[in-house]
Amino acid sequence: LGLVKVIEARSKQGGVPKVVERWGEPDSSRCVLAASINDRKTDPLLVVARKSGLIEVLSSISGDLRVSISNAGYADLRPEDDAIVGLHLFQKQRLEASSRSCTLLTCTTKGHASMRSIEVPTSLVDSISNSSSTTWNICASGNILCSKVDGNENHALFGGKGVEVNVWDLDKCTKIWTAKSPAKNSLGIFTPTWFTSATFLSKDDHRKLVAGTNSHQVRLYDISAQRRPVISVDFRDTPIKAVTEDPDGHTIYLGNGSGDLASVDIRTGKLLGCFLGKCSGSIKSIARHPEHPVIASCGLDSYLRFWDIKSRQLLSAVFLKQHLTNVVFDSNFSDEEVAGSAADLTPNEAPNVNEIIVDEEELMLVKRKKASKEHNGSKKVKSKKKSKRLKGESIDVL
Secondary structure, eight states, rough: OOOOEEEEEEEGSSSSOOEEEESSSOOGGOOEEEEEEOOSSSSOOOEEEEEEEEEEEEETTTEEEEEEEEOOOOOTTOTTTOEEEEEESSSOOTTTTTTTTTEEEEEEEEEEEEEEEEEEESTTSSOOOOEEEEEEEEOOOSSEEEEEEEETTEEEEEEETEEEEEEETTTTTEEEEEEOOOOOOOOOOOOOOOOOEEEEEEEEEEEEEEEEEETTTEEEETEEEEESSSSEEEEESSSSEEEOOTTTEEEEEETTTOOEEEEEEEETTTEEOOOSSSSSSSEEEEOOOOSSSSSEEETTSSSEEEETTOOEEEEEEEEEESSEEEEEEOOOSSSSSSOGGGGGOOTOOOOOOOEEEEEEEEEEEEEEEEOOOOSSOOOOOOOOOOOOOOOOOOOOOO
16 A cells, blocks of 8 residues: 554553554555665665655655655566566765765666665755666566675675576676576486575675575575585475574574574574464564664564564564565664663663564554653662563663
Protein backbone atom coordinates (compact mmCIF):
# COMPACT_ATOMS: atom_id res chain seq x y z
CA LEU A 1 0.00 0.00 0.00
CA GLY A 2 3.02 2.30 0.03
CA LEU A 3 2.45 3.61 3.55
CA VAL A 4 5.13 4.72 5.98
CA LYS A 5 4.31 3.95 9.60
CA VAL A 6 6.27 5.37 12.51
CA ILE A 7 6.61 2.93 15.39
CA GLU A 8 7.94 4.25 18.67
CA ALA A 9 9.25 2.26 21.63
CA ARG A 10 10.20 4.22 24.74
CA SER A 11 12.28 2.56 27.42
CA LYS A 12 10.30 4.26 30.20
CA GLN A 13 7.15 2.66 28.76
CA GLY A 14 8.63 -0.82 28.99
CA GLY A 15 10.13 -0.91 25.50
CA VAL A 16 6.86 -1.98 23.84
CA PRO A 17 6.75 -0.77 20.20
CA LYS A 18 3.70 1.27 19.22
CA VAL A 19 2.57 2.85 15.95
CA VAL A 20 2.47 6.62 16.49
CA GLU A 21 2.33 8.03 12.94
CA ARG A 22 1.40 7.07 9.39
CA TRP A 23 2.80 8.80 6.33
CA GLY A 24 1.10 8.70 2.93
CA GLU A 25 -2.15 7.29 1.59
CA PRO A 26 -2.88 3.66 0.66
CA ASP A 27 -2.01 2.93 -2.98
CA SER A 28 -1.06 -0.54 -4.22
CA SER A 29 0.91 0.92 -7.15
CA ARG A 30 3.27 2.60 -4.66
CA CYS A 31 4.44 -0.54 -2.87
CA VAL A 32 7.87 -0.13 -1.27
CA LEU A 33 10.53 -2.36 -2.89
CA ALA A 34 13.71 -1.11 -1.22
CA ALA A 35 14.84 1.48 1.30
CA SER A 36 18.02 3.07 2.64
CA ILE A 37 18.77 5.64 5.32
CA ASN A 38 21.46 8.19 6.10
CA ASP A 39 21.15 8.34 9.89
CA ARG A 40 23.27 11.43 10.37
CA LYS A 41 22.56 13.57 13.43
CA THR A 42 21.42 16.61 11.45
CA ASP A 43 18.73 16.36 8.78
CA PRO A 44 18.63 12.54 8.44
CA LEU A 45 17.19 11.28 5.16
CA LEU A 46 15.25 8.18 4.17
CA VAL A 47 15.04 6.94 0.57
CA VAL A 48 12.39 4.51 -0.69
CA ALA A 49 12.03 2.85 -4.10
CA ARG A 50 8.48 2.14 -5.16
CA LYS A 51 6.81 -0.32 -7.51
CA SER A 52 5.83 2.51 -9.87
CA GLY A 53 9.52 3.29 -10.53
CA LEU A 54 9.63 6.40 -8.34
CA ILE A 55 12.46 7.03 -5.89
CA GLU A 56 11.48 9.32 -3.02
CA VAL A 57 13.76 11.12 -0.57
CA LEU A 58 11.99 11.76 2.74
CA SER A 59 12.86 13.37 6.02
CA SER A 60 13.15 10.46 8.46
CA ILE A 61 11.98 12.75 11.29
CA SER A 62 8.80 14.30 9.86
CA GLY A 63 8.18 12.17 6.76
CA ASP A 64 8.11 15.26 4.52
CA LEU A 65 8.83 14.52 0.86
CA ARG A 66 12.02 16.31 -0.25
CA VAL A 67 12.67 14.95 -3.75
CA SER A 68 10.88 12.53 -6.07
CA ILE A 69 12.61 11.19 -9.19
CA SER A 70 11.78 8.49 -11.73
CA ASN A 71 13.99 5.48 -12.40
CA ALA A 72 12.17 4.54 -15.63
CA GLY A 73 13.66 4.79 -19.11
CA TYR A 74 15.80 1.68 -19.62
CA ALA A 75 15.13 0.07 -23.01
CA ASP A 76 11.44 0.99 -22.84
CA LEU A 77 10.88 -1.45 -19.99
CA ARG A 78 7.98 -0.91 -17.62
CA PRO A 79 8.95 -0.34 -13.97
CA GLU A 80 7.13 -3.57 -13.06
CA ASP A 81 9.34 -5.53 -15.49
CA ASP A 82 12.61 -3.99 -14.28
CA ALA A 83 12.03 -3.35 -10.58
CA ILE A 84 14.62 -1.81 -8.28
CA VAL A 85 16.26 -4.52 -6.15
CA GLY A 86 19.22 -2.54 -4.79
CA LEU A 87 19.16 0.93 -3.23
CA HIS A 88 21.87 2.69 -1.24
CA LEU A 89 21.95 6.24 0.13
CA PHE A 90 25.58 7.28 0.55
CA GLN A 91 26.72 8.62 3.91
CA LYS A 92 29.40 10.73 2.24
CA GLN A 93 29.15 12.99 -0.78
CA ARG A 94 30.26 11.78 -4.19
CA LEU A 95 30.40 13.04 -7.77
CA GLU A 96 31.62 16.48 -6.59
CA ALA A 97 28.26 17.03 -4.93
CA SER A 98 27.28 20.16 -3.07
CA SER A 99 26.45 20.29 0.62
CA ARG A 100 22.69 20.16 -0.08
CA SER A 101 22.84 17.08 -2.28
CA CYS A 102 22.72 13.34 -1.70
CA THR A 103 24.06 10.47 -3.78
CA LEU A 104 22.05 7.35 -4.60
CA LEU A 105 23.06 4.00 -6.06
CA THR A 106 20.27 1.95 -7.62
CA CYS A 107 20.25 -1.39 -9.40
CA THR A 108 17.36 -3.06 -11.20
CA THR A 109 16.49 -6.69 -11.84
CA LYS A 110 17.85 -6.54 -15.40
CA GLY A 111 21.21 -5.23 -14.17
CA HIS A 112 20.84 -1.52 -14.92
CA ALA A 113 22.88 0.37 -12.31
CA SER A 114 22.84 4.10 -11.76
CA MET A 115 24.70 6.41 -9.40
CA ARG A 116 23.25 9.89 -9.27
CA SER A 117 23.71 13.02 -7.21
CA ILE A 118 20.56 15.06 -6.61
CA GLU A 119 19.91 18.34 -4.85
CA VAL A 120 17.83 18.00 -1.69
CA PRO A 121 15.80 21.17 -0.97
CA THR A 122 14.47 21.97 2.47
CA SER A 123 10.94 21.46 1.11
CA LEU A 124 9.31 20.13 -2.05
CA VAL A 125 8.34 23.63 -3.24
CA ASP A 126 11.97 24.77 -3.41
CA SER A 127 13.72 24.74 -6.75
CA ILE A 128 15.79 21.69 -7.67
CA SER A 129 18.88 21.95 -9.85
CA ASN A 130 19.81 19.38 -12.48
CA SER A 131 21.20 16.14 -11.13
CA SER A 132 24.34 14.40 -12.36
CA SER A 133 24.35 10.65 -12.90
CA THR A 134 26.45 7.74 -14.14
CA THR A 135 24.87 4.56 -15.52
CA TRP A 136 26.24 1.16 -16.50
CA ASN A 137 25.13 -2.45 -17.00
CA ILE A 138 25.96 -5.09 -14.39
CA CYS A 139 25.09 -8.10 -16.55
CA ALA A 140 23.96 -9.01 -20.05
CA SER A 141 21.69 -11.85 -18.93
CA GLY A 142 20.15 -13.24 -15.77
CA ASN A 143 18.41 -11.37 -12.95
CA ILE A 144 20.05 -9.35 -10.17
CA LEU A 145 18.64 -10.32 -6.77
CA CYS A 146 21.05 -8.76 -4.27
CA SER A 147 23.50 -5.87 -3.96
CA LYS A 148 25.58 -4.30 -1.21
CA VAL A 149 27.92 -1.32 -0.77
CA ASP A 150 30.98 -1.70 1.46
CA GLY A 151 31.61 0.35 4.61
CA ASN A 152 33.96 2.81 2.89
CA GLU A 153 31.42 3.24 0.07
CA ASN A 154 34.07 2.72 -2.61
CA HIS A 155 32.98 -0.72 -3.83
CA ALA A 156 29.71 -2.55 -4.47
CA LEU A 157 28.84 -6.19 -5.08
CA PHE A 158 26.01 -7.66 -7.15
CA GLY A 159 24.68 -11.17 -7.68
CA GLY A 160 21.55 -13.04 -8.64
CA LYS A 161 19.97 -15.83 -10.63
CA GLY A 162 22.35 -16.67 -13.46
CA VAL A 163 24.70 -13.89 -12.32
CA GLU A 164 27.91 -14.73 -10.46
CA VAL A 165 28.85 -12.45 -7.57
CA ASN A 166 30.93 -9.55 -8.92
CA VAL A 167 32.59 -6.52 -7.32
CA TRP A 168 32.71 -3.04 -8.86
CA ASP A 169 34.88 0.01 -8.20
CA LEU A 170 32.36 2.84 -7.77
CA ASP A 171 34.90 5.60 -8.41
CA LYS A 172 35.71 4.25 -11.88
CA CYS A 173 32.46 2.30 -12.45
CA THR A 174 34.48 -0.72 -13.55
CA LYS A 175 34.26 -4.39 -12.62
CA ILE A 176 37.32 -5.54 -10.67
CA TRP A 177 36.39 -9.14 -9.81
CA THR A 178 33.94 -11.90 -10.74
CA ALA A 179 33.39 -15.16 -8.89
CA LYS A 180 33.76 -18.56 -10.50
CA SER A 181 31.26 -21.36 -10.00
CA PRO A 182 32.32 -24.21 -7.68
CA ALA A 183 33.43 -27.45 -9.31
CA LYS A 184 31.04 -30.39 -9.70
CA ASN A 185 30.46 -32.48 -6.61
CA SER A 186 31.45 -36.12 -6.13
CA LEU A 187 28.39 -37.25 -8.08
CA GLY A 188 29.25 -35.01 -11.02
CA ILE A 189 26.34 -32.66 -10.33
CA PHE A 190 26.81 -28.98 -11.13
CA THR A 191 24.92 -26.44 -9.00
CA PRO A 192 23.47 -23.60 -11.11
CA THR A 193 24.27 -20.01 -10.15
CA TRP A 194 21.57 -18.52 -7.95
CA PHE A 195 22.59 -15.98 -5.31
CA THR A 196 19.86 -14.67 -3.02
CA SER A 197 21.76 -12.42 -0.55
CA ALA A 198 25.27 -11.07 -0.04
CA THR A 199 27.30 -8.75 2.18
CA PHE A 200 30.86 -7.62 2.82
CA LEU A 201 32.42 -9.43 5.78
CA SER A 202 34.22 -6.39 7.20
CA LYS A 203 33.39 -2.71 7.12
CA ASP A 204 36.98 -1.72 6.30
CA ASP A 205 37.90 -4.55 3.90
CA HIS A 206 36.12 -5.03 0.58
CA ARG A 207 38.21 -8.09 -0.33
CA LYS A 208 36.18 -10.57 1.75
CA LEU A 209 32.50 -11.10 1.08
CA VAL A 210 29.82 -13.61 2.01
CA ALA A 211 26.98 -14.75 -0.25
CA GLY A 212 23.94 -16.95 0.35
CA THR A 213 22.54 -19.18 -2.38
CA ASN A 214 19.24 -20.77 -3.32
CA SER A 215 20.85 -24.19 -2.69
CA HIS A 216 21.03 -23.46 1.11
CA GLN A 217 24.76 -22.64 1.02
CA VAL A 218 26.74 -19.75 2.49
CA ARG A 219 30.01 -19.04 0.67
CA LEU A 220 33.03 -16.99 1.73
CA TYR A 221 34.98 -15.32 -1.09
CA ASP A 222 38.39 -13.65 -0.88
CA ILE A 223 38.90 -11.63 -4.05
CA SER A 224 42.63 -11.24 -3.30
CA ALA A 225 43.13 -15.03 -3.20
CA GLN A 226 40.92 -16.82 -5.73
CA ARG A 227 37.69 -16.68 -7.69
CA ARG A 228 36.11 -19.79 -6.23
CA PRO A 229 34.75 -19.92 -2.65
CA VAL A 230 37.28 -20.24 0.16
CA ILE A 231 34.67 -21.87 2.43
CA SER A 232 31.18 -23.21 1.70
CA VAL A 233 28.74 -23.98 4.52
CA ASP A 234 25.45 -25.87 4.13
CA PHE A 235 22.61 -24.71 6.39
CA ARG A 236 19.41 -26.75 6.67
CA ASP A 237 17.42 -27.53 3.50
CA THR A 238 15.84 -24.27 2.31
CA PRO A 239 17.32 -21.28 0.42
CA ILE A 240 19.33 -18.66 2.31
CA LYS A 241 17.25 -15.48 2.28
CA ALA A 242 19.24 -13.01 4.39
CA VAL A 243 22.88 -12.58 5.44
CA THR A 244 24.43 -9.82 7.53
CA GLU A 245 27.84 -9.33 9.13
CA ASP A 246 28.96 -8.65 12.69
CA PRO A 247 31.40 -5.82 13.50
CA ASP A 248 33.93 -8.40 14.78
CA GLY A 249 34.76 -9.22 11.14
CA HIS A 250 34.25 -12.99 11.25
CA THR A 251 30.72 -13.73 12.55
CA ILE A 252 27.72 -13.71 10.23
CA TYR A 253 23.99 -14.05 10.87
CA LEU A 254 21.83 -15.87 8.35
CA GLY A 255 18.17 -16.67 7.87
CA ASN A 256 16.50 -19.09 5.47
CA GLY A 257 13.19 -19.70 3.77
CA SER A 258 11.79 -21.86 6.58
CA GLY A 259 12.32 -19.26 9.33
CA ASP A 260 15.59 -20.56 10.84
CA LEU A 261 18.01 -17.93 12.19
CA ALA A 262 21.61 -18.78 13.11
CA SER A 263 25.11 -17.38 13.65
CA VAL A 264 28.22 -18.82 11.98
CA ASP A 265 31.96 -18.27 12.44
CA ILE A 266 32.82 -17.97 8.76
CA ARG A 267 36.57 -18.38 9.39
CA THR A 268 36.06 -22.07 10.09
CA GLY A 269 32.48 -22.60 8.92
CA LYS A 270 31.44 -23.60 12.44
CA LEU A 271 27.78 -23.15 13.37
CA LEU A 272 27.82 -21.16 16.62
CA GLY A 273 24.14 -21.85 17.29
CA CYS A 274 20.56 -21.22 16.24
CA PHE A 275 18.41 -18.49 17.74
CA LEU A 276 15.64 -19.82 19.97
CA GLY A 277 12.06 -19.18 18.88
CA LYS A 278 11.47 -20.26 15.31
CA CYS A 279 9.76 -17.88 12.90
CA SER A 280 6.73 -19.21 11.06
CA GLY A 281 7.65 -17.66 7.71
CA SER A 282 10.65 -16.96 5.53
CA ILE A 283 13.18 -14.49 6.98
CA LYS A 284 13.69 -11.65 4.53
CA SER A 285 16.10 -9.33 6.35
CA ILE A 286 18.50 -9.24 9.31
CA ALA A 287 20.17 -6.14 10.79
CA ARG A 288 22.89 -5.88 13.44
CA HIS A 289 22.83 -2.89 15.78
CA PRO A 290 26.14 -0.98 15.47
CA GLU A 291 26.62 -0.59 19.24
CA HIS A 292 24.46 -2.97 21.28
CA PRO A 293 24.56 -6.82 21.14
CA VAL A 294 21.19 -6.99 19.39
CA ILE A 295 20.00 -8.06 15.96
CA ALA A 296 16.59 -7.52 14.40
CA SER A 297 14.89 -9.81 11.91
CA CYS A 298 11.69 -9.65 9.90
CA GLY A 299 9.95 -11.84 7.37
CA LEU A 300 6.77 -13.16 5.85
CA ASP A 301 5.11 -13.94 9.19
CA SER A 302 4.68 -10.15 9.68
CA TYR A 303 6.66 -10.08 12.94
CA LEU A 304 9.61 -7.85 13.78
CA ARG A 305 11.83 -9.65 16.28
CA PHE A 306 14.75 -8.53 18.44
CA TRP A 307 17.38 -11.04 19.55
CA ASP A 308 20.28 -11.09 22.01
CA ILE A 309 23.33 -12.21 20.03
CA LYS A 310 25.11 -13.61 23.11
CA SER A 311 22.37 -15.84 24.49
CA ARG A 312 20.50 -16.10 21.15
CA GLN A 313 17.27 -15.55 23.08
CA LEU A 314 14.23 -13.67 21.76
CA LEU A 315 14.01 -10.27 23.46
CA SER A 316 10.88 -8.79 21.92
CA ALA A 317 8.47 -9.29 19.03
CA VAL A 318 5.84 -7.03 17.48
CA PHE A 319 3.18 -7.94 14.92
CA LEU A 320 3.08 -5.44 12.03
CA LYS A 321 0.29 -6.97 9.87
CA GLN A 322 2.11 -6.89 6.51
CA HIS A 323 4.74 -9.16 4.96
CA LEU A 324 8.03 -7.49 5.92
CA THR A 325 11.05 -7.53 3.62
CA ASN A 326 13.69 -5.26 5.15
CA VAL A 327 14.91 -3.91 8.48
CA VAL A 328 17.66 -1.36 9.24
CA PHE A 329 18.76 0.45 12.39
CA ASP A 330 18.84 4.22 12.83
CA SER A 331 21.01 4.64 15.91
CA ASN A 332 21.35 8.44 15.90
CA PHE A 333 17.74 9.47 16.37
CA SER A 334 16.92 11.39 19.56
CA ASP A 335 14.26 14.01 20.15
CA GLU A 336 15.22 14.65 23.77
CA GLU A 337 18.43 15.44 25.59
CA VAL A 338 19.58 13.40 28.56
CA ALA A 339 20.25 15.62 31.56
CA GLY A 340 22.22 14.86 34.71
CA SER A 341 25.07 12.49 35.40
CA ALA A 342 25.43 8.75 34.95
CA ALA A 343 24.22 8.19 38.50
CA ASP A 344 20.94 9.89 37.60
CA LEU A 345 20.05 7.26 34.98
CA THR A 346 17.91 4.29 35.90
CA PRO A 347 18.59 0.88 34.30
CA ASN A 348 15.64 1.36 31.96
CA GLU A 349 17.01 4.61 30.51
CA ALA A 350 18.81 3.24 27.49
CA PRO A 351 20.51 4.75 24.45
CA ASN A 352 18.24 5.35 21.52
CA VAL A 353 17.70 2.51 19.05
CA ASN A 354 15.72 3.03 15.84
CA GLU A 355 14.62 0.61 13.15
CA ILE A 356 13.09 1.02 9.73
CA ILE A 357 10.92 -1.87 8.64
CA VAL A 358 10.10 -2.27 4.96
CA ASP A 359 7.49 -4.74 3.74
CA GLU A 360 6.04 -5.47 0.32
CA GLU A 361 3.40 -2.79 0.71
CA GLU A 362 4.45 -0.48 3.51
CA LEU A 363 7.48 1.08 5.12
CA MET A 364 7.63 0.90 8.91
CA LEU A 365 9.78 3.38 10.82
CA VAL A 366 10.44 2.09 14.33
CA LYS A 367 12.04 4.44 16.81
CA ARG A 368 13.51 3.62 20.19
CA LYS A 369 14.10 6.90 21.93
CA LYS A 370 16.13 7.92 24.94
CA ALA A 371 14.36 8.46 28.22
CA SER A 372 15.31 11.84 29.64
CA LYS A 373 13.76 11.69 33.08
CA GLU A 374 15.95 13.43 35.66
CA HIS A 375 16.09 12.02 39.19
CA ASN A 376 17.02 13.96 42.33
CA GLY A 377 18.64 11.97 45.15
CA SER A 378 18.96 8.23 45.46
CA LYS A 379 15.94 5.95 45.31
CA LYS A 380 15.41 2.29 45.97
CA VAL A 381 14.31 0.31 42.95
CA LYS A 382 12.01 -2.63 43.62
CA SER A 383 13.01 -5.88 42.02
CA LYS A 384 10.82 -7.04 39.18
CA LYS A 385 10.40 -10.30 37.36
CA LYS A 386 12.58 -10.67 34.32
CA SER A 387 10.79 -10.29 31.02
CA LYS A 388 12.02 -10.86 27.52
CA ARG A 389 12.15 -7.27 26.36
CA LEU A 390 14.71 -5.34 24.41
CA LYS A 391 16.73 -3.24 26.85
CA GLY A 392 19.71 -1.00 26.19
CA GLU A 393 22.79 -0.46 28.29
CA SER A 394 23.50 2.36 30.71
CA ILE A 395 25.46 5.31 29.35
CA ASP A 396 27.71 7.90 30.89
CA VAL A 397 26.75 11.52 30.39
CA LEU A 398 29.47 14.07 30.99
